[in-house]
Amino acid sequence: MLALAAQRTHTMTGAAVAKSWPVVVVPTESGQTTTPPAGHTVALSSFDLCMLPFPMKLVLAFDRPVHEPVETIKRALSRALDHYQPVAGRLDGEGGIACTGEGVAFVAASASCALEEAMATLQQMDLTVRLPGVFCLDADPLLLVQVTVFSCGGFVVGVTWNHLLADGTGIGQFLGAVGELARGVSPPSVAPVRHWDDALRALPPTSVAAQRSTFDNNGPRYLVRHDVAVPLSLVSRIKGESGCTAFEAVAAVIWRCRTRAVASPDDSPAPLCFPCNVRALVGAGAGYYGNCVVGQVVPATSGAVASSSVADLALLIRRAKENVPDLLSGSGSDGEAAPPDDGGAQSGAQEAPLQWYDGIGVISWVNLGFDAADFGGGGAARVMWHEDRTLLPGCMVCPPCRGDAFNVSSLCVKPEHADAFLRELDLLGIQY
Known part of the structure; x- marks a missing residue:
């Protein structure tokens, strides 16, 4: 999995983006976990099964600097996985998500220009982690995050997720929790719920x-x-x-x-x-x-x-x-x-x-909360489908x-x- 992307520099529209090798971010094992705990399997619901394992890509641009955005978000992401164990898991190939704790992929990157200069061309820049295939595989992380810091101190959070894991509302809630933890709010204000029984009404x-x-x-x-x-x-x-x-x-x-x-x-x-x-x-x-x-x-x-x-x-x-x-x-x-x-x-x-x-x-x-995600400097200046x-x-x-x-x-x-x-x-x- 760590071969997702080699260290490289892309030059697009005059701006260079240098990317580190991907690392794996795992839950902190702090004991502050929510259900389902590690080791359990979450059955995919009928709503999950309507989706294909297509990678969705979201870009959030923040023009107000925060202290060490890469490390701040990386630490908060690890703590958020304590509360969202399935996000750190893997598809089990049998219609479920195994809460294996294997973690999510994380890439640190830097851009050679100021964010304001690049705002109109963010779509052409290499701001998200790309999986090698068209669709996500069972062994792939369910979530991949890239934090790109610009020369002005502004930064972009690029999120790629397997659509079988969550819809936009779910990812918006998760990113809100990461933001709260980055700002020192613990536990997150919204308690995550993932039904692993038959509590959710099924589609015909x-x-x-x-x-x-x-x-x-x-x-x-x-x-x-x-x-x-x-x-x-x-x-x-x-x-x-x-x-x-x-x-x-x-x-x-x-x-x-x-x-x-x-x-x-x-x-x-x-x-x-x-x-x-x-x-x-x-x-x-x-x-x-x-x-x-x-x-x-x-x-x-x-x-x-x-x-x-x-x-x-x-x-x-x-x-x-x-x-x-x-x-x-x-x-x-x-x-x-x-x-x-x-x-x-x-x-x-x-x-x-x-x-x-x-x-x-x-x-x-x-209305999914993407623009409200706040890692310490306020909400996003731009939300994009990348x-x-x-x-x-x-x-x-x-x-x-x-x-x-x-x-x-x-x-x-x-x-x-x-x-x-x-x-x-x-x-x-x-x-x-």
Whole structure:
């Protein structure tokens, strides 16, 4: 495992990043452990099993220096593993996580420039630990962390995790605990919960199969990366017209721009898929950090999406959210909820089998606590999805942090559709 990355220097966009050899961070064995203890096995839930072992990558940029950020975060990470024993474990190959205490991978790195100089090009910099394969293996660490210190004292925390371990809410909670421990708060304010019995309500088997099939498409494709900024003023206007949430407004904007750019025939399917946190619906205890989301689909045709107002599309997304409880009961014939009634605008949207490029997935990282993670100098100045490949065309809606726009990390169009996508963004006053 320690051969994950040799010591090396990458020069990207004029900035050099020197990386140390990876080391393993293990629990401190302080005795301040929470359940399940070391040596136990946590069974993956039906929500975990909806996911593929795909590595998710998160970058948190901090422009306010802290004392010795590498050592501070490394020590706090070790202490956090006392409370989150499964994070330091390994997949057992039989549908569970063995709490082996083998630890997580940790890389210290340094950048040759100031963080402010690199803020616009962080996506092109080597700020996360990359696994050698497309998917995580059972023997791989479930979590990999890189701390890169910039010449100004600012730093970036890059987090890679196996999606079978946790969803975004779970990782946000874990990073919050690392931050508290780095600041001297012990134990963490949120007691972690990981059910290793049948306490969590299970998804119907038909729903598990339907959810997993959304992603099981023979691996990721490489699409054009765009980092766009959807102005808060635009989001507020859409919210005022439709009564929607900020996420629904941003998702509707990207959905329409992308659909118009691809310009498929009017009767072609152009669905939107988005995950919903269902902890409150399935009996997950406070502090539960495993996967607990289901993916909802808004079926629609290309013509209907392209010709609709953004506000109307936001309402479609809202109505689909209201149907999420049906996914948990398996009330649909294939485990999917019935599409919302839109007066026939989506007629024919699912008559043909969906191909991987037909639709788009939009995920929100806005309310997961990523921007609130604080290792001693305050919250993050920037939150980013640090990826160059994806299982299906999609984008990540990231919190505004200290800006006046929602940052959207997008991998949703092929090169031949990139210019048209940017033109559609321009028409709405969206920067990229």
